Amino acid sequence: MSTGQKTQHAAVAIVGGGPVGMMLALLLDHHGVPVVLFNSERNTRWHPKGNTHNSRTMEHYRRLGLAEAIRRLGLPEDHPRDVAYFTRLNAWELARLDMPSERERMAAARAAEDTDQVPEPLLRANQMYVERFLLEHIRTRPNIQLRFGWRVSGFEQDADGVRLIAVESASGEALEHWHADYLVGCDGGQSFVRRTLGIGYLGPDGSSGGFLSGRMFSSHVRVPALHRDILPDRKAWMYNVVAPDARMLLISLDGEDEFLLMTQARSHDEMPQDDRVIAAIRQGVGADVEVEVLAHAVWHGGLALVAERFSDRRVFLAGDATHLFSPTGGFGMNTGIDGAANLAWKLAAAVQGWAGEGLLASYELERRPVTLRNTEAARQLTQRVGKVEVPAAVEARGTEGDRARAQLGVSLRGFRGQFTSIGVELGARYDASPIVWQQGQPPEDDPLHYRPSTVPGGRLPHLWLPAGDGTRRSVFDLLGVGFTLLRVGPDAPSVERLREAAAARGIPLTVVELPAGARDCYRVALLLVRPDQHIGWRGDEVPEDAGAVLEKLVGHGCAVHPKEGQALVGVLGAVG
Template sequence: MNGPTRTPVAIVGGGPVGLMLALLLDRHGVPSTVFDTAEAPHRTPRGNTHNARTMEHYRRLGIATPIRALGLPGEHPTDIAYFTRYNGHELSRLPLPSRNTRMRRTGRAPATDQTPEPVHRANQMYVERFLAEHVRTRPRITLRLGRTVTGLRQEADRVTLRTEDPAGHVHDVAASYAVGCDGGRSFVRRTLGVHYEGPGSLGQEVLGRRATAAHLRLPTFHRDVMTGTRAWSYWAFNSALAMNLIALNGEDEFFLLTSSADPDRTGPGPLADLVRRAAGTPLPVEVLGHRPWTPGAALVAQRFTFGRVLLAGDAAHLFTPNGGFGMNTGVDDAANLAWKLAGVLHGWGGPGLLASYESERRPIAHRNTTAARELNAALGTVERPAALEEDGPAGTAARERVGDLLRCYGERTHSLGVQLGARYDGSPLVAEDGEPPADSWGTYIPSGVPGGRAPHLWLDSWHGQGSSLFDRFGTGWTLLRLGGRAPDSKPLEAAAQARGMPLTVLDVDLADGRDLYGRDLVLVRPDQHIAWRGDRPPTDPEELMARVTGSVAGTKGAA
């Protein structure tokens, strides 16, 4: 074994969070090396929802458009539909637009529409494959698939990782920082002696106890069973079973989630029989793979930051699937962490910059895991009486009652507040000014109060690439001068330059911009969250820049 190879950042885990962290670091000019035990990206289904904030992060990297082409065909509806059985009665349907319809609506949206990138449904296995291919085109990123991390040692100035390749050869890697993005069974977290905290399985029958996830091929499902309006998520919901079939490619591949099969005893044959029972007809079923799975958890690691080692994604928090918050929270972890690592490695970040990662992201993990668990619990309270499948008046009444409950539940799954409303109030990197809007999981209220995501604005009527305010933000910091009458910003620019901060100055003359942000000057962080705002430069611009880069302790007020 030769001496250790070196990398600024070692990323353990090559799933979507690890790959996104590498790509975001690359955008900031920081090389990294990604290690994953698997020799190829996963080819089994996992998460399906890429929420608006995650799509915005993809847009920053220039990959939102190709990712939006993955998954369902452009005109395939993304409805969530509930049936007694798939060839039986439809209980309820939450109509949701196809990919093409969403983008047509975005193209016609008003100037103050709050995201340039609406939610997209594409299974994680497709997106992970795309991200891995994209990573290979980036010279600053080294992707080591089939390389298992077997040891981790932290020293004053480095982290040394011991890795093993498929041939059994051992390689040591020295990194300035290491990030564990290695999932719910994280080697990094366990090596650090850190445990999850929070409630585990709910114990309810519908996705609240140990369950089975499976990858299926159903070649005749859409042709012979679901002959009406298609959906993205098909639920079978009756007294005997509860099952969710998620359309993957809009044709013949599906992702099955069910608590109606014992995950420790089931196999391809029993699973195929269960699907036929749910369908109400003997359709052909091919089980491509299956695994046990435990929904209902809301677990958060005791700590996210340990000197030069940090945790992100499922290694830091573990979700129930309802709401699709898990992977998306992990991608937002990566966005928060990437610029802070870059700031420290490039020399303009102070000692408090990386420490703020835990204080900013751990409360968001608690917020989002709680929201997902409550959604899961709400679904479990919906009754499934035997009368649901009866043809007489009792059956009609039962279906109407349960359908109403499912419609109410469906309305609760709208989660723009969770997607866009994460705030870092109280962070030492944020200069507080004003009262933030009340937190709401379902509703997002744009606000220029520091700590939140910068409100979005379309700058022209075309609504294409380059039309979004976010497209004009710099790779690093952005100083917005709003309303066409902003005061001289030279003191702020000079303070940033003296510290070595990458700063873009952007003039936005539209009145809507000044109205959204509430001040003439706004300092936006590299992760698109607001650090400071004011109608004039602060009396001590150098102190402000020291504060927002983690070089001094924060104080309240805009100075």
């Protein structure tokens, strides 16, 4: 790939400017790492996609100072976030899962106990709004070079880094040559980077699982009459039509007249057509309402695919390049962003010279099991939703219809876990990681419940602390960019040995003093928190060899050999 053209340099090159690629760029910028971000399109795609930014993702936004601004995107704060099920939108309501509005959710967070699980409740805002916001924010960041409208056409790696060629998408002629220390493919399910590396997906293709499986259409539509005339007093965030001859869902985007419509194709090769979308909406509404179709997209539901590997030497994969699963539960984008947070600090450590030889390999060892876990959670939810049995009499009047609707309503109310999977959101753990000290028994994994624990490997349990002016401050707001050592209570031991060991090794370490009351929550004197807010070590005393504690956490002495990595693929490869 040698040429006579000038070669530009960045520490990390990212291919793909979706939410995961942009968040990875921003997290690397947060660590002071120079980045170039390539995206084949000149702008973010203005088509509705994911709608849920879960509590863990909101914590990552908060770390970058973005959470408050992102909360202003999408639905008005007073718009109901309920999930409602109907036979037709102008007929019988079968069930309603009551959910707090944004205003109610934030009021509850402000009034919550000091040990409340999250500083940032989940947010319902469509991905297209958040992507555009992230792109505008990236334009202000000093460490990120934007190459939107440029497509990476090839790359090769060696011991010194990765060389790549980018082509201007519009002309197909202008070329740029780049050299990066590392390359990350965040370029989606059809990832060019993944395919170039020869890495495949493993798992079921979801071809037979009922609604939300197989070939699906997403349509961006405008239906002015829905909130204005049909449901003025029964608004929700998500509307599901469940009838013998109709299955569809509508998600409110702006609280007014714009919606995301999801319908299932009638055949494996059908393409979306405006007239069919209009007919589907009118069938689901039960009236000949005015419909404006703005755009379509085709996707494949019911997938439970995970990449067989997440890296190849200096090239890494993140986001949908590592996993493809149905949107049920809202786990996809959130899993990708949490993975980006894991990868970002490790790349920063490698670039800045304080990473051990096994640190970058730990990305796959930590994140692939979590991805498999989240994939399985989404698969189970999709199967439950897709295989709902709709009684033939559900639209009948009289006793028989009442009985059928009541029966179906009971089943539908059982789907609350699809929208309240706090255990999936916060419970990701790295218990088998070679860069985590194994100390104690981790809590049982439960997709619906989160059990805070200081056993190393899990996210630091959240705690509200007095700020001194009558307000409270999240413990997450006190964490440093690098590692953070929490001294819990005034009687915690001196940490000078750890501080000196970190300085000698160039490992960034912030020491934070917590008040005595924090001991009631954490029940330990010292907590060493990684840059991704997961606990790496805990103790009541500083070990004599404080350096050994730190060296394990940054990957010294735990190099992963190819044979071991291949064994991991064999053990974890089967999905479903």
